[in-house]
Amino acid sequence: MSSDQLIPAGEFCTFHRVELAFLQNLHDSGLIALTIHDGAFFLDAEQLVAVEKFARWHYELAINPEGIEALSHVLERLDQLLAENQRLHNRLRRWENTSASGTTLEYEL
Numbered sequence: 385m386s387s388d389q390l391i392p393a394g395e396f397c398t399f400h401r402v403e404l405a406f407l408q409n410l411h412d413s414g415l416i417a418l419t420i421h422d423g424a425f426f427l428d429a430e431q432l433v434a435v436e437k438f439a440r441w442h443y444e445l446a447i448n449p450e451g452i453e454a455l456s457h458v459l460e461r462l463d464q465l466l467a468e469n470q471r472l473h474n475r476l477r478r479w480e481n482t483s484a485s486g487t488t489l490e491y492e493l
Contacts, residue, residue, distance in 0.1 A: 391432065393418060393425035402439045409449040410438055415456055 397404050404425065411418040416435055419426045427435060438456070441447045447455065 389429045390419060390421070390426035391429055393427055396427055396432075396435070400436065400439055402443065406439070406442060406449070407435070410435070410452070413449055413453045415453060 393404060393407055396402070397407065407416065407418060407425070407427070410416045415438060416431050417428060419428065438452050441452050441455065442449070
């Protein structure tokens with residue numbers, strides 16, 4: 385990973401008015417990855433959206449790090465289920481279109 389993709393955690397904390405301990409809690413819970421280089425903590429630029437979201441949850445909604453972890457996992461699972469639902473819906477639509485060309489389908493709920 386090149387250094388231009390890394391953002392100093394201290395600068396992030398100053399800009400967003402969050403504590404470094406908060407980022408370390410997120411790191412310890414596995415929600416983000418902190419890189420240590422020459423004794424300083426850095427964030428990967430690709431994580432900025434997630435870290436900013438977690439900071440808003442914590443500071444604006446008063447959600448503790450454990451709650452952030454739980455909420456994050458629930459939302460990830462919801463996204464997975466929505467994607468799976470869309471895939472199944474598309475498969476059903478293709479199957480109905482192919483079968484509708486000559487066969488009558490009956491659905492039983």
